[in-house]
Amino acid sequence: MRRRSIGWLELYGLLFIALLYGPMLLLPLFSFNDSLYIAFPFKGFTVKWYEAMVQDSALLAALRNSLSVAIPVSIVSTAFGLLTAKALTRFRLPGRRAIVGLIMVPLVIPFIILGIALLTTLRKTFDVPLSLWTVAAGHILICLPFSVMVLISRLEGFDRSLEEASLDLGESAWSTFWRITFPIVLPGVVSSLLMCFTASFDEFLIAFFLSGDGATLPVFIWSQLRFPQKLPNVLALGSCILVLSFLLIAIAEKLRRGGIPTEKHSGF
Amino acid sequence: MAADAISSGAGQEPRAQRWSIVLCRRLRAWYLGSDAARGYLLLMPTLAVLFALLVVPVATLFLTSFCTQVYFKIDCSFTLANYATIFEPSGEVGYFLGIVPYPEMETPIYAVLLVRSIWMAFLVTLSVMLLAYPMAYFLAFRVTRNKIRWLILITVPFWTSYLLRAFAWKVILGYGGVINSGLISAGIIQEPLSFLLYNPTAVIITLTHAWLAFAVLPIYVSLEKIDRSLLEAASDLGDSRIERFLRITLPLSMPGVVAASLLVFIPTVGEYVTPTLVGGSSGKMLGSVIQSLFGQANNQPLGSAVSLVMMLVVTLLVCAFLKVTGSKLKAREVQDA
Amino acid sequence: MASKDNSFISLQGVAKHFGSLRAVEDVTFDIKRGEFFSLLGPSGCGKTTLLRMLAGFEVPSSGEIYIDGQPMSAVPPNARPTNMVFQSYAIFPHLTVAQNIAYGLRKKGLSKAELADTVEQALQRIRLGGYGQRLAHQLSGGQRQRVALARALVCRPKVLLLDEPLAALDKKLREEMQIELRQLQRSVGITFVFVTHDQEEALALSDRIAVMSKGRTLQVDSAARLYEAPSCREVAGFIGSMNFFDGTVTDVDGDIATVDAGSAGALRVPVNGHATRRGAKATVAVRPEKMEIAWQPPQGVTNSVAGRVTAEAYFGDRSHYHVEVSGLPHHIAVALQNSQRSLDTTEARGRRVWLTWPVESSVLLPQAGG
The missing domain is CATH 3.40.50.300 (P-loop containing nucleotide triphosphate hydrolases)
Known part of the structure; x- marks a missing residue:
C-alpha cells in the first residue's frame, strides 16, 4: 500500500522532468538535422547550421551587443544588490517592508508594461536616444530583485556577530566588509553575477522595446523567426544559448544553495 | 547629552572651534546611533535606480494616459477619451476565447481582450498549480538524497531563454511541426492536424510549460517548512493519509500556493511573446494590442490607458483573491525561495 | 564630569x-x-x-x-x-584559529615574527598549541x-x-x-x-x-x-528563594521593627537602615534554609509560625518541606540540612509543625507605596 504510493509520486516526478525538458531538447536535436524543415523524419546528421551560424555577421554583432549589455548589467546589479541586501539585513530601517516591496515590483509587473513605461519616459519624455544603454537600464531594473533576493538570503544566513566581532577587534566598517563579509558572501555574489548575466542575456521583451539599431541576441532571433529559411540557424543559435544558460544557472544555483560555512550555534 | 561638559578644559580655544567640535561629535554620535541613516546611505544607489526607472516611468505612463496622440506629437491637454475608448463598442469582430465568437455583436475590443487575457491567465495559473503541487510535494516529502540537485534541475529551465522555449512549442505544434510530422511518418494520420497551433489552447499549453519550473519552488518551500511532527500528530489523532493531507498539509502550504499563483498570474495577463508566436488571432491577448499601440498603431496615450486599466483590474483581482484566501501573504514568503 | x-x-x-x-x-x-x-x-x-x-x-x-x-x-x-x-x-568561519587570534593585531604594527609569536603564546595559554591551522568547525x-x-x-x-x-x-x-x-x-x-x-x-x-x-x-x-x-x-525573589510575610509595622524599637503579618502573627525583624514607621506596609522575608522546623510547640522563641506540612522532598544532603499556614496565600518553603545520619522514614506530610527563625536572619522589605 505504502510502497505503491511512493511509486506513483516518483513516476510523476520523472514525468514532470521529462515534460519540462522535452520541448527544450527538441531545439538541439533538430539543430543537427540536415533539413530546412523542423519535422520528422530525420534527414541526416549535419553541423552545417552551426557553420552558417558562426559566419553570420549580423548574428555575431547581436552576440557582441548582448554581451556588452549583460556583463555590465550583472556587475552593476550585483553591486547595488549587495549594498541593498546589507542595508536591509543589518540595520533597523523604518519602511523596510515598503522598500523590499518596491524592489520586488518589477517581478510582478508584466514586462511589457515596464518596457512601454521605460520607452515612453526615456524616448518621448526625456528624449534619450534608444541604444544599448537604454536596454541596460531596463535590465538593471529587472535584475535587481534577483540579486537582492540571493544576497539577502546569503547575508541572513550568517551570524551577524561575526561582523560585530571584527568591529570590536578594531577593524573599520570598510575593512570589516572586505575581510569578513565579502569572503563569506562571495558564493552569493558569484551566484548573483551569473543569474543577472543570464537574465539579461536571455531577456527579450524589454530589449525589444528599448534597443535602437543595435539588436541584442533575443531581438535578433525574433527578427529571424519570420523567415522559414533562417529557422535552422536559429535552432543552432538557440541550442548554444540554452546550453550556456543551463550551465551558468546550474553553477549559480549550486553556489547559492551550497552550504554556508557558518555553523549555527546552539545559543541562538 | 553630557558631551559638552567634557570639553570644559578647553576654555581658551576659540568659541567657534569648540562649537564645531561639539557639533562634529554630535553628528557622529547621531550617525552611529541611527540605523536609518546608515541603512539609507547604502540604499541610495538602488533607490535612485528604482526612482528613475520605475517610479518616474509609471508616473509618466499615468500622465500620458490623459493625453491625445496627434500624428507624431502628443497633445497633453487633459482628456478621459482614452479610457472611454477602452469600453466603447467597436466595429471589430470580437472573439471570446476563440470558442464563442460574436460576429454580429459590436463589442468593446479592448475590454473583451482584457477579460480574455485574465481568463487565460487564470487557466494557466490553475494548470500550473495542479501540475506543480505534486512535484513540490514529491520534492519535500519523498526526495531525501540529492535534494539540491533536484531543486537545481527544476529551477534551471525557468532561467533559460523564455523566447526559445515558446519558439520550441511553435515548432512542436506547427502545421508542418514535430507532432504532425511525427504522426504522419508513423502513419497515424494522413493530413496534418491544423487545430494544434494558433488558438488559445496552444497559448495556455506554452505558458503553463513556461511557468511550471518557477511555481514548484515557492510551494516546495512552504511544504518543507511544515513541522513533520504536526503530520504525525494528525495521524496519531486518527486522520487517514488523505484526511491528513487535506486538513494539515494543504492548509499549511497555502501561503506558498498563493504566492506562486500571484507570481504566475500577474505577469501572464500582460503576456506578449507567446500569444504572438502560437496564439493566432483567436489566442490574441492584451499584450499584443499594447505593443501595437506603441508600435505600428502609434497611439501611446491609448496604449498607456490600456496598460493602466489592465494593471488596475489585475490589482483589484489580486486583492480580492488575497481577501478570499484570507492569508496575509508576506513578500518574505516568496523571498526565501 | x-x-x-x-x-x-x-x-x-x-x-x-x-x-x-x-x-x-x-x-x-x-x-x-x-x-x-x-x-x-x-x-x-x-x-x-x-x-x-x-x-x-x-x-x-x-x-x-x-x-x-x-x-x-x-x-x-x-x-x-x-x-x-x-x-x-x-x-570567523573562513579563517584559521591562528588568523582568528591575530585578527585584531593587524593595526598594532607588529612584525610577522612578533605576530606569530604572540599568536603562538596565546594558543599555548589556552592549551590549544598546534591547533593554529584548524578552522572553527573543527x-x-x-x-x-x-x-x-x-x-x-x-x-x-x-x-x-x-x-x-x-x-x-x-x-x-x-x-x-x-x-x-x-x-x-x-x-x-x-x-x-x-x-x-x-x-x-x-x-x-x-x-x-x-x-x-x-x-x-x-x-x-x-x-x-x-x-x-x-x-x-x-x-x-530572583536570587535564591525567599519566603515573604506581608503585614503592617506596629512598632519600631531602635533597630528592631515589629510587623503584624496577619495569621502569621507578630514578627520581629531588623530595620537595617530602611526608612520605616509605625503603620507602614512592610514585608518580612526569610530564606528557607534560615528556618527551623519544630515538631512540638516551641517555648520562648520570638518568631514562630504554626502550620502543616503539605509536601516534602529528600535530596540527600538536605530536605525541602512545603508548609501551609492557614490564612497565608502561598505555602512556606523550608530547607533543612540533613547534618545527622538518619534512616528515620517517618512521613512528615500532614504533620503539624512550628517554623522558627532568629530575628537577625530575617529581612525587612518596604512595600511599594507603603
Whole structure:
C-alpha cells in the first residue's frame, strides 16, 4: 500500500522532468538535422547550421551587443544588490517592508508594461536616444530583485556577530566588509553575477522595446523567426544559448544553495 | 547629552572651534546611533535606480494616459477619451476565447481582450498549480538524497531563454511541426492536424510549460517548512493519509500556493511573446494590442490607458483573491525561495 | 564630569529605546577598575543591550557612558578600549584559529615574527598549541570559547565584555570554565563585564553584580549583600528563594521593627537602615534554609509560625518541606540540612509543625507605596 504510493509520486516526478525538458531538447536535436524543415523524419546528421551560424555577421554583432549589455548589467546589479541586501539585513530601517516591496515590483509587473513605461519616459519624455544603454537600464531594473533576493538570503544566513566581532577587534566598517563579509558572501555574489548575466542575456521583451539599431541576441532571433529559411540557424543559435544558460544557472544555483560555512550555534 | 561638559578644559580655544567640535561629535554620535541613516546611505544607489526607472516611468505612463496622440506629437491637454475608448463598442469582430465568437455583436475590443487575457491567465495559473503541487510535494516529502540537485534541475529551465522555449512549442505544434510530422511518418494520420497551433489552447499549453519550473519552488518551500511532527500528530489523532493531507498539509502550504499563483498570474495577463508566436488571432491577448499601440498603431496615450486599466483590474483581482484566501501573504514568503 | 577615583566605567542615566520598546531605562552605576562585574537578570531584561552599548554596537537613546573618563557615544566599536566575547563566539568561519587570534593585531604594527609569536603564546595559554591551522568547525564548543577569549585578550583591552559566554557549554565544562575565567581575570587584571541569566554563576564569579529587570537596575552590590540584604522583593525573589510575610509595622524599637503579618502573627525583624514607621506596609522575608522546623510547640522563641506540612522532598544532603499556614496565600518553603545520619522514614506530610527563625536572619522589605 505504502510502497505503491511512493511509486506513483516518483513516476510523476520523472514525468514532470521529462515534460519540462522535452520541448527544450527538441531545439538541439533538430539543430543537427540536415533539413530546412523542423519535422520528422530525420534527414541526416549535419553541423552545417552551426557553420552558417558562426559566419553570420549580423548574428555575431547581436552576440557582441548582448554581451556588452549583460556583463555590465550583472556587475552593476550585483553591486547595488549587495549594498541593498546589507542595508536591509543589518540595520533597523523604518519602511523596510515598503522598500523590499518596491524592489520586488518589477517581478510582478508584466514586462511589457515596464518596457512601454521605460520607452515612453526615456524616448518621448526625456528624449534619450534608444541604444544599448537604454536596454541596460531596463535590465538593471529587472535584475535587481534577483540579486537582492540571493544576497539577502546569503547575508541572513550568517551570524551577524561575526561582523560585530571584527568591529570590536578594531577593524573599520570598510575593512570589516572586505575581510569578513565579502569572503563569506562571495558564493552569493558569484551566484548573483551569473543569474543577472543570464537574465539579461536571455531577456527579450524589454530589449525589444528599448534597443535602437543595435539588436541584442533575443531581438535578433525574433527578427529571424519570420523567415522559414533562417529557422535552422536559429535552432543552432538557440541550442548554444540554452546550453550556456543551463550551465551558468546550474553553477549559480549550486553556489547559492551550497552550504554556508557558518555553523549555527546552539545559543541562538 | 553630557558631551559638552567634557570639553570644559578647553576654555581658551576659540568659541567657534569648540562649537564645531561639539557639533562634529554630535553628528557622529547621531550617525552611529541611527540605523536609518546608515541603512539609507547604502540604499541610495538602488533607490535612485528604482526612482528613475520605475517610479518616474509609471508616473509618466499615468500622465500620458490623459493625453491625445496627434500624428507624431502628443497633445497633453487633459482628456478621459482614452479610457472611454477602452469600453466603447467597436466595429471589430470580437472573439471570446476563440470558442464563442460574436460576429454580429459590436463589442468593446479592448475590454473583451482584457477579460480574455485574465481568463487565460487564470487557466494557466490553475494548470500550473495542479501540475506543480505534486512535484513540490514529491520534492519535500519523498526526495531525501540529492535534494539540491533536484531543486537545481527544476529551477534551471525557468532561467533559460523564455523566447526559445515558446519558439520550441511553435515548432512542436506547427502545421508542418514535430507532432504532425511525427504522426504522419508513423502513419497515424494522413493530413496534418491544423487545430494544434494558433488558438488559445496552444497559448495556455506554452505558458503553463513556461511557468511550471518557477511555481514548484515557492510551494516546495512552504511544504518543507511544515513541522513533520504536526503530520504525525494528525495521524496519531486518527486522520487517514488523505484526511491528513487535506486538513494539515494543504492548509499549511497555502501561503506558498498563493504566492506562486500571484507570481504566475500577474505577469501572464500582460503576456506578449507567446500569444504572438502560437496564439493566432483567436489566442490574441492584451499584450499584443499594447505593443501595437506603441508600435505600428502609434497611439501611446491609448496604449498607456490600456496598460493602466489592465494593471488596475489585475490589482483589484489580486486583492480580492488575497481577501478570499484570507492569508496575509508576506513578500518574505516568496523571498526565501 | 570627571570620573571618581575608583570608577572606571560610568553609566549616567543610560536609556535605549527601540521604537516603542524600552529596552533599557535610566541606568546609572559605576564599575571599578579591575573588577569582575556581572549583569544579571532574566532574558529580555536589557542586560545584553546594556553590554552592547558598552561595546558600541548600540548607541544610548539618552544618557552617556564613560570609559576611563572618556564619553563613548561618538566612539565607534572599533575605536573603543573594549573587546567582546560573543555568545555565539563569532569565530570567523573562513579563517584559521591562528588568523582568528591575530585578527585584531593587524593595526598594532607588529612584525610577522612578533605576530606569530604572540599568536603562538596565546594558543599555548589556552592549551590549544598546534591547533593554529584548524578552522572553527573543527573545534569543540569549549575550544571555540577559549579561542574567542584569546582573540579578545590579545588585543589587551581595558575592558573585556562577555555575553553569556558559558551558556552554550554543558554543565561540567561550564563549571570548569567558571573557575578558569575567574583565575584568568585575577591574573590579567582587566575589568570584566559579564552578562548572565544564571544567578549561581553570577554569585560565584563576580565582585559585584547589577541585578536587572525590565530595563532597570534593581540593586548593584556584592554577591553576599544581594543574598543577605536584598533591597527589594524582586531581588530577594530572583536570587535564591525567599519566603515573604506581608503585614503592617506596629512598632519600631531602635533597630528592631515589629510587623503584624496577619495569621502569621507578630514578627520581629531588623530595620537595617530602611526608612520605616509605625503603620507602614512592610514585608518580612526569610530564606528557607534560615528556618527551623519544630515538631512540638516551641517555648520562648520570638518568631514562630504554626502550620502543616503539605509536601516534602529528600535530596540527600538536605530536605525541602512545603508548609501551609492557614490564612497565608502561598505555602512556606523550608530547607533543612540533613547534618545527622538518619534512616528515620517517618512521613512528615500532614504533620503539624512550628517554623522558627532568629530575628537577625530575617529581612525587612518596604512595600511599594507603603
